[in-house]
Amino acid sequence: MLDPDEQDEARFAVYERDESDPLKDLLRNTHSQLLRTSLGRPVERLKESRWTSGQRLDEDGFAARHDAVANLLTEAGVEVDAPGVREAIEQLVTEGPYDWHEGVQLDVLWYGDVADAVPSTRSDNDPEAGKEKVLEFAKPHVLLIDKWNGQGYDTVLPAPLKIPRRFGRRILLGRRLRAREVRLRRRRSTESHLGLRPG
Secondary structure (H helix, E strand, O other): OOOHHHHHHHHHHHHHHOOOOHHHHHHHOOOOEEEEEEEEOHHHHOOOHHHHOOOOOOHHHHHHHHHHHHHHHHHOOOOOOOOOHHHHHHHHHHHOOOOOOOOEEEEEEEEEOHHHHOOOOOOOOOOOOOOOEEEEEOOOEEEEEEOOOOOEEEEEOOOOEEEEEOOOOOEEEHHHHHHHHHHHHHHHHHHHHOOOOOO
8 A cells, every 4th residue: 555655656657657648639539520710800901991881882892892801812822813713702792791890700611620720739759749730722611700790601712722820820610619609699689688789
């Protein structure tokens, strides 16, 4: 029978020799999930605030919104002049959120390995540990969505897209994402009903 000090010593000895990586094991045994990451908020690319309102949107406003989305895609390596891309952007702008604000964002959706949502493993022996990951899509599925009310439109771009998996860029799992947006919409609805914010 070991006394408490001997038990602690044995436990520490096991910890020091433990080379397992639970996170890596979990990732390896998890099926593909619906993932999503943001390319940015297009409203930040508008030069005039009047173009944020769908009610006052004119031809120049549509063109400005088109350019805002195109700029975000260009930064992600998309050739916006490739066949079909400008038409896809026009669909996003025309069928997407009516009003633009900080809650409207351009996302990429895909089913993939949940390891894409993790910057790196903790193992010092892992050759991929600490390296910047790059997500590449031959025909990316993009979504322009208003996270405040759920309004949005998605389409497939007929051109490749590449996203560096920088530290701080969030990749959300589908279930967690949907639950988060439902909670947000319910909270805003309650606040509006109680007169805490404009309806």
